[in-house]
Amino acid sequence: xxxxxxxxxxxxxxxxxxxxxxxxxxxxxWNEVTQGSVxxxxxxxxxxxxxxxAEERNYSDxxxxxxxxxxxxxxxxxxxxxxxxxxxxCWVWCPDSSILSRDKQMLGIDYxxxxxxxxxxxxxxxxxxxxxxxxEYEDLGDALASWPEKKKKEKK
Amino acid sequence: xxxxxxxxxxEVWDGNYAASQALRQADVDVVVAYPITPSTPIVExxxxxxxxxxxxxxxxxxxxxxxxxxxxxxASAAGGRVATATSSQGFALMVEVLYQASxxxxxxxxxxxxxxxxxxxxxxxxHADMYLGRDCGWxxxxxxxxxxxxxxxxxxxxxxxxxxxxxxxxxxxxxxxTSHTAQNVYPLSNEAAKKFVGTIDPVDDMLDFSRxxxxxxxxxxxxxxxxxxxxxxxxMDSVPVIEEVFAEFKALTGREYKRVEAYDMEDAEVCxxxxxxxxxSARVAAKEMRKEGVKAGVVAMRVFRxxxxxxxxxxxxxxxxxxxxxxxxPGGAMGAFYNEVSAAMMTSESRPLVTNYIYGxxxxxxSIENLKTIFKEQQANADAGHITTDIQQFVNLRGPxxxxxxxxxx
Numbered sequence: 001x002x003x004x005x006x007x008x009x010x011x012x013x014x015x016x017x018x019x020x021x022x023x024x025x026x027x028x029x030w031n032e033v034t035q036g037s038v039x040x041x042x043x044x045x046x047x048x049x050x051x052x053x054a055e056e057r058n059y060s061d062x063x064x065x066x067x068x069x070x071x072x073x074x075x076x077x078x079x080x081x082x083x084x085x086x087x088x089x090c091w092v093w094c095p096d097s098s099i100l101s102r103d104k105q106m107l108g109i110d111y112x113x114x115x116x117x118x119x120x121x122x123x124x125x126x127x128x129x130x131x132x133x134x135x136e137y138e139d140l141g142d143a144l145a146s147w148p149e150k151k152k153k154e155k156k
Numbered sequence: 157x158x159x160x161x162x163x164x165x166x167e168v169w170d171g172n173y174a175a176s177q178a179l180r181q182a183d184v185d186v187v188v189a190y191p192i193t194p195s196t197p198i199v200e201x202x203x204x205x206x207x208x209x210x211x212x213x214x215x216x217x218x219x220x221x222x223x224x225x226x227x228x229x230x231a232s233a234a235g236g237r238v239a240t241a242t243s244s245q246g247f248a249l250m251v252e253v254l255y256q257a258s259x260x261x262x263x264x265x266x267x268x269x270x271x272x273x274x275x276x277x278x279x280x281x282x283h284a285d286m287y288l289g290r291d292c293g294w295x296x297x298x299x300x301x302x303x304x305x306x307x308x309x310x311x312x313x314x315x316x317x318x319x320x321x322x323x324x325x326x327x328x329x330x331x332x333x334t335s336h337t338a339q340n341v342y343p344l345s346n347e348a349a350k351k352f353v354g355t356i357d358p359v360d361d362m363l364d365f366s367r368x369x370x371x372x373x374x375x376x377x378x379x380x381x382x383x384x385x386x387x388x389x390x391x392m393d394s395v396p397v398i399e400e401v402f403a404e405f406k407a408l409t410g411r412e413y414k415r416v417e418a419y420d421m422e423d424a425e426v427c428x429x430x431x432x433x434x435x436x437s438a439r440v441a442a443k444e445m446r447k448e449g450v451k452a453g454v455v456a457m458r459v460f461r462x463x464x465x466x467x468x469x470x471x472x473x474x475x476x477x478x479x480x481x482x483x484x485x486p487g488g489a490m491g492a493f494y495n496e497v498s499a500a501m502m503t504s505e506s507r508p509l510v511t512n513y514i515y516g517x518x519x520x521x522x523s524i525e526n527l528k529t530i531f532k533e534q535q536a537n538a539d540a541g542h543i544t545t546d547i548q549q550f551v552n553l554r555g556p557x558x559x560x561x562x563x564x565x566x
Contacts, residue, residue: 027378030385035322036261037383038360039370047366062370 010108011100013055017068017112034062053102064113073116075133078143079108084130090120106130127151159209160346169341171302171334175241175267175327176201178309180210181349182265185236185356188216188227192246193279194331195269199241213237221246225253225264232262233371235361237313239264243331244271247285251292257324258293259387260371263316263356264324266294267309270432271331272518280519281331283432283483286460287492293387295325295394296460298431302339305329307411310344313353314401321394322359323387328460332519333433344409352408391462398459416467417456420446424453426534427472429497430481431457434515434522438481441527452531457493465500472501476538477509479530481551483516490548490561509537515551526551 009016034040039062042049049057059065084106091099091106098114100107121131127150134143161180169177176198179187189199206215214231218224221242232238242250247268257264273284289296295315299305308327316325329335344352360369375383395415402413419439421427428438435456445452455471457464472478478501482491489495494512501510513530515522530551536544546559 028382030382030389033379033382033386035386035390036259036360036371037373037375037379038260039373040360041368041370045366046368049368 010110011053011055011102012110012112013057013059015059015061015063015066016054016110017066017070019061019067020071039063068112069115070111070113073114073136075116075118076111076136076138077109077114077116077118077120077131078134078138078140079106080130080132080144080147081106083126083128083147085126087125089123089125090131093119093123095119158212161205161210163343163346165342167341167343168338169302169306169343170197170336170338171299171305171329172197172269172336173201174302174306174341174343175309175329176205177343178306178349179239179267180205181344181346182237182239182310182313182353183212183350183355184239185213186216186228186231186238187213187240188218188224188231188238189240190218190221190224190242190246192221192243194271194281194335195241195243195246195267197335198267198269221249222253225250225257225266228264228266229253229257229260229262229371232257232264233260233361234363235356235358237317237356238262239266239313241267241269243269244273244279244285248273248288251288254289254292254294254324256372259383261322261359261387261390262324263313263322265309265312265316266324266326267305268326268328269331269335270328276518278518279331281333281335281432282517282519283328284485284517286326286328287484289326290461290492293323293391294461295321295323295391295398297325297327297458298456298460299327299329299334300431300433300435300456301334302329302337303341303411304413305334306341306343307405307409307413310349310353311401311405311413313356314404315394315398317356318397318401319357319359321390321397323390323394328432330433342409348408352405394462395464413458414467415459415464416471417458418471419454419456421453421455421471421475423451424474425451425476425538426478426531427453427455427475428479428481428527428530428534429455429457429493430483431460431493432483434481434483434527437522437524438527441524441531444524445528445531450531450535452534463496463500465496468497468500469504472508473504473506475506475508477511477534477543479511479513479534481513481515481522481530483514485517486512486514486548494548509534509543511537511543511545512548513551514548520552522551 043058098110191199272278272282312325406412438454442452480494543563547561549559
């Protein structure tokens with residue numbers, strides 16, 4: 001699989017990961033912050049939001065969807081579609097909803113919100129694993145090229 | 157639909173019963189509570205109203221006061237009218253959550269029956285719990301008797317839930333002396349009370365599924381300061397609403413409340429400042445002092461938060477010497493109330509003499525004679541033109557006379 005197939009903006013709308021939480025942009029003054037630090041999750045009427053996919057929702061700027069936490073990560077999971085069996089284990093276990101999956105097909109990682117916790121790798125049942133951790137600075141192509149071979153069962 | 161509870165034009169209620177009747181009439185959506193002495197009867201009475209079908213709202217018993225205030229926060233964030241009651245150790249356990257409630261700007265009404273904090277363990281009244289709550293970001297009003305506990309509890313819903321305020325509010329009454337002393341109380345009719353309090357118009361309610369919101373966001377050094385400043389500004393800006401609600405209540409009942417109450421202060425040269433039941437005793441003592449030729453008056457703090465600095469300056473502008481009474485162990489400083497009165501007077505034209513009296517801890521009585529002694533000492537200060545005693549003294553304490561700090565005059 002080529003690196004191009006691992007689309008880093010997979011299933012994103014234009015809001016995803018727009019802000020760096022630590023960015024030095026002009027922040028609101030005391031008179032502009034919301035009352036009680038209560039934050040609306042969406043712009044406009046969100047009555048139908050449960051029926052919408054993430055990329056269709058009108059997330060507000062206050063929503064964590066609009067902020068990226070990629071800088072928190074030291075190691076990153078890399079996904080290898082050639083080995084994946086679409087069991088959805090990683091999708092179920094990911095604590096940050098950062099496994100991108102549609103119609104029970106695993107598509108990739110949301111690198112804007114993944115914090116590199118490694119849970120997805122831990123729960124992946126394939127041989128070799130379809131998700132492995134690499135240094136944050138490792139090139140995706142190099143990572144996929146260095147994927148391990150299937151382990152043989154040890155004879156008793 | 158709830159059964160109507162009949163109230164007479166005049167009732168004989170203690171402070172707890174009066175507060176629980178105010179909650180009943182205010183048609184509270186959710187009361188979450190863990191009863192503690194001496195506020196127990198507020199919740200106990202309310203529970204009996206629920207059991208007897210007088211209440212439409214929910215009544216939830218929980219495992220602790222921490223949980224009680226947590227439940228109140230959930231119900232208030234959901235958009236309901238919410239109230240509870242506590243005192244003393246229970247209040248202390250609630251404190252962490254009190255900050256959460258005010259930070260989220262949730263208009264919860266908390267009836268606090270003031271009582272000492274252990275150790276030593278004590279069930280009697282003093283203001284230690286109220287002082288513990290003074291930095292929690294809540295509005296605080298003090299009732300001096302059962303009637304006021306009732307009136308102010310009704311007003312509290314109007315003030316707290318007002319969209320220009322949206323802050324939680326405590327209504328304080330003295331443990332046992334107010335909470336358990338049956339007195340004449342003139343309640344509003346159910347209909348009049350309901351009309352006065354009105355219905356809550358929720359803000360950012362979590363039950364509005366068309367607009368999901370996050371409560372309890374995390375803020376670090378980049379946002380926290382702005383949010384706390386906005387909250388403080390809201391507390392300061394609540395003054396016009398408090399005055400508007402008090403004015404409306406006066407028009408309805410004839411009973412007038414001011415943020416600072418003044419008694420015999422028109423020509424007073426010396427005065428005692430206090431709050432709670434001691435105010436009424438001090439008023440009696442002031443009348444007696446006047447017969448002895450001392451121009452004595454009493455100033456009472458109705459609204460403790462926001463602290464009425466400007467009104468205090470105005471009412472004290474012609475006074476020469478002031479005795480500030482603190483009913484809480486000061487813990488290595490001047491009484492907090494003394495410090496605040498002093499801060500107000502330090503920046504006034506007249507800069508009167510101000511002394512501090514620690515009294516009544518753990519329910520210890522303060523007698524008319526004790527109060528007269530305070531007036532006499534203020535008169536001596538006024539005559540001498542300087543403070544003639546220790547600046548901080550203890551009233552009605554056994555053992556050798558205890559006092560701290562002297563005026564530095566050189």
